[in-house]
Amino acid sequence: MFDTLAADCVRTVYTPTEPVALLDAVWLMARGGDGPCFRRIPGGVWLTMRTPHGPASLRLTQGARGTTGVAQIDAAAWGPGAEWAIDGVPELLGRDDDWSALDVSASPLLSEVRRRNPGLRIGRNRLVFEMFVPAVMEQKVTAFEAWRAWRLLVRRYGEPAPGPVPAGMMVAPSAEGWRLIPSWDWHKAGVGPQRSQTVVRSARLAEALERTLDTDHAEAERRLMSLPGVGVWTAAEVTLRAHGNPDAVSVGDYHLASTVGVALTGSPVDDDGMLELLEPWRGHRQRVLRLILRSGIHKERHGPKMTVQDHRGH
Secondary structure, X not given: OOOOOOOOOEEEEEOOOOOOXXXXXXXHHOOOOOEOXXXXXXXXEEEEEEEOOEEEEEEEEEEEEOOOOOEEEEEEEXXXXXXXXXXXXXXXXXXXXXXXXXXXXXXXXXXHHHHHOOOOOOOOOOOHHHHHHHHHHOOOOOHHHHHHHHHHHHHHHOEEOOXXXXXXXXXXXXXXXXXXXXXXXXXHHOOOHHHHHHHHHHHOOHHHHHHHHHOOHHHHHHHHHOOOOOOHHHHHHHHHHHHOOOOOOOOOOOOHHHHHHHHHHOOOOOXXXXXXXXXXXXXXXXXXXXXXXXXXXXXXXXXXXXXXXOOOOO
16 A cells, blocks of 8 residues: 555556566666665565656555456665656566466476466566666676775765655666766775776667667667677666566576576576577576576585675776
8 A cells, every 4th residue: 555645656456467477577686786776665666766857766566466367566766767667567577478388398406486476577677778877887896895886986976766655765876967977986986997887888779779669689788798898798688677678697697507507407607608508598688597596506605705805996
């Protein structure tokens, strides 16, 4: 229930035709869980976003079962971008993500995970540059480092989220806002010059990046990788979240290939081995990765961990 609705709130009730696991559908939009732009609440989540029409806060909660027998999603949004955010709720929750052509019958593991998780969906939030910035920050560092830096910069250069949001929620900076962050503040946040310069250079092309939403996923990845400092890993991370790419594979991820190998063969593999194992499911490879990650199987980590670097005081 919404008991503190402001007059400028925009609401809808989304009734999906198939089950939707709400938290799973939007979890990729978080960077390390609860933070300035993402917050879990009982029965739902808050998200903030900078839409083409301005900042917005979006609250999603699991509602009652609708006429389809599937739980409805109550959505409410505030801010100049509220209507845009509400219009995008079905896409955000994976309305267009069709798993019907995915055949995992050859894998007892994947078949069982799929049976147990009928609500898995790949959504798209239609915010290319907003997903691009943290993906660049995550290049070749630990997730902890990247998420810490992103949160520090959002809190300093973002703006308070509109509406009755939980305390501390912010809207990330605009492309121009990211471009104007001085080099010393990138450094203080722990973001090296290669990554910060990639963000600053690409901010000038933010409108062109948003237009990749009108292309197919392969073309979107190609355009992203045409930018200096952007490779296949970053392009996959962006198109997964912003475009809802069901075939995105983050080649170069520190643990992903090993996890896929253990799940599908019992032994770790490298990136080439992972791509070979996933090839029979081309077009659905991100869906298969979702099932593998949902299975809880991980490679045992006996080797040295990636060292967390902190150059902020240098």
